[in-house]
Amino acid sequence: MIALKKKQNIWLAFLLVVLASNYTLYNTGLGVSILPPETNGVVMGSLIDFVLVMPVLFLLYKGKFSIKQAVLLAAAGCIAARFIIPIEHLQPFVAVTWAGFAIEGTVILLEILLIATLVRYMPRIIADVRSTTLPDLFSFPKAVEKHAPKHLIIQMLCTDFLVIYYAFASWKRKERSGLTLHKNSSYIAFIIMLIHGIAIETIGIHWWLHEKSLVLSILLLILNVYSVLFFVADMQAIRLNPVHVTSDKLYLSLGLMKRAEIRFDQIEELVEDKEQLEGKLAKDTIDFIARDFEAAYPQFILKMKEPVEVTFMLGLKKRYNNVAIKADQAQDFRKMLLQGMEDNRD
Numbered sequence: 084m085i086a087l088k089k090k091q092n093i094w095l096a097f098l099l100v101v102l103a104s105n106y107t108l109y110n111t112g113l114g115v116s117i118l119p120p121e122t123n124g125v126v127m128g129s130l131i132d133f134v135l136v137m138p139v140l141f142l143l144y145k146g147k148f149s150i151k152q153a154v155l156l157a158a159a160g161c162i163a164a165r166f167i168i169p170i171e172h173l174q175p176f177v178a179v180t181w182a183g184f185a186i187e188g189t190v191i192l193l194e195i196l197l198i199a200t201l202v203r204y205m206p207r208i209i210a211d212v213r214s215t216t217l218p219d220l221f222s223f224p225k226a227v228e229k230h231a232p233k234h235l236i237i238q239m240l241c242t243d244f245l246v247i248y249y250a251f252a253s254w255k256r257k258e259r260s261g262l263t264l265h266k267n268s269s270y271i272a273f274i275i276m277l278i279h280g281i282a283i284e285t286i287g288i289h290w291w292l293h294e295k296s297l298v299l300s301i302l303l304l305i306l307n308v309y310s311v312l313f314f315v316a317d318m319q320a321i322r323l324n325p326v327h328v329t330s331d332k333l334y335l336s337l338g339l340m341k342r343a344e345i346r347f348d349q350i351e352e353l354v355e356d357k358e359q360l361e362g363k364l365a366k367d368t369i370d371f372i373a374r375d376f377e378a379a380y381p382q383f384i385l386k387m388k389e390p391v392e393v394t395f396m397l398g399l400k401k402r403y404n405n406v407a408i409k410a411d412q413a414q415d416f417r418k419m420l421l422q423g424m425e426d427n428r429d
Contacts (some may be wrong), residue, residue: 095140097140098141101136101140102137105129105168108129109129109167109168109172110169118172125172126168126173126175127176129168130176132160133160133161133163134160134161134179135157137156138157138160141156157183157186158183159183160183161179161182161183161184161186164183165177165183165184198236198240200232201227201237204230204231207226208223208226208227208229208230208231211225211229212226217327218324219324220245220324220336220339220342221336221342223241224241224394224398227241235398238397238398238399239397241398242339242396245316246312246339249315249320249323250312250315250319253319253323254319256323258323259324261325261328262325262411262412262415263325263411264321264371264373264408264409264410265411267411268374269375269377270321270373270374272375273374273375274314274318278311281307281310281314282307282311284307285307285311289303289304289307316339318338321336321337321373324338328419331347331348331427332344333346333347333420335408336371337373339396341371341394341396342393343391343393343406344391345406346427348427349387349389349391350387350420350423351386351388352386353383353385353386353421353424354384354386355382355417359384360383360407364407365404365405367403367405368404368405368406368407369391369403369407370408372407372408373409379409381407381408381409382408382409382416382417383407383408383416383417385408386405387404387406390402390404391404391406
């Protein structure tokens with residue numbers, strides 16, 4: 084695993100070197116001084132770097148490949164070349180850069196159509212959410228998957244809708260009774276501290292950066308405002324969504340950060356050994372622990388017969404063989420787990 088990480092870092096280093104060398108060549112005194120009078124050959128080489136070499140290096144760094152990613156990265160390279168290579172050198176090849184803009188524009192148009200599709204089905208999605216007893220964190224994504232196309236932009240919008248709902252429209256809701264994961268920690272206080280820190284940083288850095296770069300200051304402001312809204316929504320999602328239990332499933336969530344559906348009949352073993360609980364968790368273990376200013380350890384580790392799927396923010400999903408849990412009502416939680424495993428035993 085370490086060797087793989089080092090190899091990925093090498094590809095990233097090559098990518099940065101290629102990008103930096105091309106930027107230096109056209110935008111510094113040293114680079115301009117070594118450019119030949121006829122620059123078409125040099126520019127052609129730079130375009131190959133932007134359209135072929137850097138996308139390949141990025142894909143090697145990510146360790147994943149798809150035709151769609153390759154095309155989008157090549158188009159992004161065309162656009163980057165337009166901004167890095169001065170127009171007087173790029174003029175003979177300007178059509179290449181416009182092709183990049185055309186491809187990215189087409190992708191954006193398709194994504195807008197996907198958004199329109201999601202909006203179209205929103206009444207059905209909301210009706211499904213209202214008709215179920217599942218928490219909104221689980222019922223809303225399920226309804227979206229049922230009615231809308233499965234696409235990354237849809238998953239991201241699903242998260243954004245939950246952020247907007249919990250940040251603005253959930254304040255009149257009362258906390259439901261049930262087992263919780265956060266009340267015996269300072270997790271909520273930790274989130275509030277983060278919100279205050281972001282707000283103070285926004286005020287200070289925004290005004291300083293505003294004099295240096297208007298565009299960067301606006302981008303930073305937008306990012307910080309979204310971060311504050313996300314943390315407010317995450318705090319509300321944690322507070323309003325205790326552990327949900329049905330006859331055959333356990334619904335665990337830690338705000339908007341991660342959630343999982345665990346079938347009782349897929350739990351192979353309930354680990355309560357203190358040495359294992361206080362040791363370093365294995366890489367195939369996901370933890371549902373409300374972390375704050377102090378070290379926290381799980382009270383139980385669920386060893387699964389099959390990997391359980393965990394959904395993170397932006398709809399990203401990953402499978403784990405073990406689930407580590409720290410609950411506020413440890414004994415009640417243990418009884419619930421044992422009862423569920425007993426009732427759903429094969």
